[in-house]
Amino acid sequence: MTRFFYTLLLLGILITGLKAQQPAKKISLVDSLKGMLEQKIPDSLRARTNFNLAEQLLYADTLQSNNYLEQGRKLIKKNAYLQAIYYYYAATLESRTDLHKSEVSFKKAHALLAPFKTEDAYLLQAKSWHNYGVLQQLKDNYRGMADALLNKAIPYAIKSGDKAYLAVNYMDLSLVFKNNKQFEKAQIYIDSTLQILQKVKGKKSYKIVAYHTAAENYVFLKKYPQAKAMLDSASVLLSPNPESPLYLDYYFAEGLYFDDVKQYDQAIISLDKGIEMALKLQARNEEQRLLMQKLHVLRSQRKFDKALSIANYLLKQKDMLFLSDDRLLVYTDLAETWSGLGNMSEAYKWMKTASLMRDSINKSRLEKDVHELEIKYKKAENQREIGVLKATNEKAALSVKNNRLLAWLLGSVALFLLIISFFGLLYFRNSKKLTKQEEINYRQRLKELEQDKQLTISNAMLEGEERERQRVGRDLHDGLGGTLAGIKINLSDVVANTSPAGKDTELGKIIAQLDNSVNDLRSIARNLMPETLLKFGLETALKDLCETFNNNGLKITLQLFDIQESMEISMKINIYRIIQEILSNTVRHSGASQLLLQCSQNESVFLITAEDNGKGFDPESANHTKGIGLDNIRNRVALLHGKMELNSAINEGTAINIELHVGE
Known part of the structure; x- marks a missing residue:
């Protein structure tokens, strides 16, 4: 099956969402901003110019970037708006070195920007929420990223009127769905991106990235003519600048396309071009992405020795494979590669390593879910204690009221004997009614307690059922599913070493039946655990x-x-x-x-x-x-x-x- 490496694509879009400028244009913009600082301009404009320079120089010169940020901070004074946007730029710079600190600064920027209702403030809110969402994705929290884009970044981008940045957020939302293999949904947001960019003048690099992404998604949808059309559109825009870093994603998409249509030699040529450029530009993330795709092509060609060499190289790179999902992919590739080489001992070793990694990922996510349940439980306990205290106070108030009524009746007895008899009778009748009402209330309370008990039991049974569904679903998918996959590898290896005349025998039919069983197993797991x-x-x-x-x-x-x-x-x-x-x-x-x-x-x-x-x-x-x-x-x-x-x-x-x- 085709591998998926969208995770690393997001690492390069933290600042503006996409690679929006070519080197020559970026230098021109930096010089222009520096020229503004040499002129006599208001402190507020000077502060914003310093902030913009800090953002533009983030990847070119980190030291200068931090210096410009600090110069801008000194000019804030009591300007609340400058204070708010400072945290946005600070969070952007911190994202290079400290993700947790960056996340805190983005939250601060959200709070300080909220009172401002201008288009500029809305655009900064959109960028801030977008980049906050990217941080969630880097923590394997795809749900958090989708929430930040859908409910925050996209509404603010619409308010700002910046259609190009709205397209950026739609594109990134499509990547979330692609990561989760929901390619039809991803295509909806990709189409929205392309429709917006067709109406926006310029933004050439935005369109190039959109074409790359659309081409990849069409490959996963097996719509090869549409994928080729997207690649051709990107190539036309890229051709005037053969040294553009955007070629890295183009070569990946082209290699993915040729791999899926089984033109493996063409795929290797495209991927090698991309790897050579990545090495030249020291683009480590793109290098990893291209190498992992090349590894898959080599395995498809049954060139297992070369595939093994790439896998071992990736494992030695300390700055690569920092995401657990990427390590899991490489471990799985190693298992299948060793299997192709006939070394079942090594294949089993790496399959076991992949299984342990998968269990570790599931465990960490389970611990997070348990933590959230514990918070909800404590909240429910606090609410219950408040309810008990409220009932006690009401009972005390009722007792005080009754005592006052009794004191008034006793005082009346001393003044008027006739009134004593009248009120004595009235009190007796009221007491009788009150006793009867208390009895009714008591029975009603017992009935409510019984109903609450039944609901609690039903709730516990249903929660237990859901937990058991999830456990069985995970066990079937990760346990028995992995075992069946291993059996399939072994049977496939036996068939591969069997003479052509024997491949259509009962063993081949058994493999087909095993495939159907795996598909049925996954369907049952999904039904038990609605991911x-x-x-x-x-x-x-x-x-x-x-x-x-x-x-x-x-x-x-x-x-x-x-x-x-x-x-x-x-x-x-x-x-x-x-x-x-x-x-x-x-x-x-x-x-x-x-x-x-x-x-x-x-x-x-x-x-x-x-x-x-x-x-x-x-x-x-x-x-x-x-x-x-x-x-x-x-x-x-x-x-x-x-x-x-x-x-x-x-x-x-x-x-x-x-x-x-x-x-x-």
């Missing part, structure tokens, strides 16, 4: 779920209105499971050809409506029948303090209306 929900939110997960069921002879029309992704993950999972059960029941029992599914949210109320044109059933009979599907739906609805209405009749289809409470 799309955890990574990209409820709306995306529901769309993917409906696409899956559309393949079962049922046309599903999904309509989503105002879905808020800020609700707790446990609520999202319950909503996802409810809809999954509805779809499953419709496919298995209704015989419907069409299903309309609507999901909407109004603050803390979440509404689900499902209507199909199936054969229907008698709801009264269903209420007396033990059905696991309906019971699961009712349990989850009750857990979210909701209510469900089921309308159906024989040969008239079925309609389900559910109202859930997802707020605090």
Whole structure:
């Protein structure tokens, strides 16, 4: 399979989002800014000029870059806006040496820029959130990057009116989806980028990078004519400047294209050109990216000795493979390369190393999830303690009120005997009513406690079920899946050493059956553990779920209105499971050809409506029948303090209306 190396592509876009200038133009801009400092200009403009010089010289001269930043800081004085943008530029420079410090400075810039409502402030907010998102990606937090781009950087870029920078954010968002192998979604944002750039004058280098990215994505979609057209468009723009660093990405995309169409010799030529330029420019990240693609081509050519040489070289480079996902790819490549060389002992060694690395990655992510659950638990405990204290205060206030009433009655007895008798009778009657009311309240409280107990038990069972689903999903995918993959490697090696006449024997059929088993295993793992929900939110997960069921002879029309992704993950999972059960029941029992599914949210109320044109059933009979599907739906609805209405009749289809409470 084709490898994916988009991670390193983001490392070069932290400052402006893309490689926006050629060397000659960058020098001209620096000279122009230095010339402005020699003139008599206001301190505020001088400060901004120093900040711009610090950004422009970041990669050319780090020492000068820091000096200009410091000169600009001295000119801030009491200017709140300059103070805000200083943190943006400081965070940009810190990103070269200290990612944590850079992240703190970006957060400071967000807070200080918030009061300003100008286009310039909006653009700086967009850049600040964009670069903050890149920092999240460097920490393997793709969800954090997507959130920063979608909910912050892109809205601010739209407000700023800078269409070119809006295109930058769409392009980077497409990379997030490509990293997660969602190529169709990635193509949507790539197309948006290209449409915007067609309307923007200049920005030649932006367009070149967009063409590179589009070409790569089309290769992964197996749309080779479109990929070739994108490469040709990039080549036309690049040809006037053969020394442009943007050729590095062009050679990679071209090598990827030739590799996928099995023109391996052409792929090697393109990648070697890129590697030679990367070495000349000392572009270590691009060198690594090109070498890893070349390694894949060599393995496709069965030139395992050369592939092994590249893999060993990469392992020796301390400044490469700093991301765990990249190390995992190289370890896997080494296992497959040694397998191709027939050294199964080394192949097993590297496969085991890759497996341990994969377990380590999963463990670190699990620890993060556990930490988040612990925070939520402590928050719930604090809320419970506040509730107990409030109830105690109310009880004390009621006691004080009753004592005052008793004192007033005793005083009245001393003054008027007749009034004593009257109020004595009144007090007796009131006491009787109060006692009766207290008894009613006590029974009601017992009933509520019993309901809370049942909900707690149901919640624990459902949470346990979800944890078990995730555990089984991971075990199937990472454990049994890895084992089946290893078996396939061994069987493939046996077939490779078998005479041509024997390759179509039962052993070949067994390998094909093993392939089908691996695919079925992965499908089961995805169903048990909805990764799309955890990574990209409820709306995306529901769309993917409906696409899956559309393949079962049922046309599903999904309509989503105002879905808020800020609700707790446990609520999202319950909503996802409810809809999954509805779809499953419709496919298995209704015989419907069409299903309309609507999901909407109004603050803390979440509404689900499902209507199909199936054969229907008698709801009264269903209420007396033990059905696991309906019971699961009712349990989850009750857990979210909701209510469900089921309308159906024989040969008239079925309609389900559910109202859930997802707020605090």
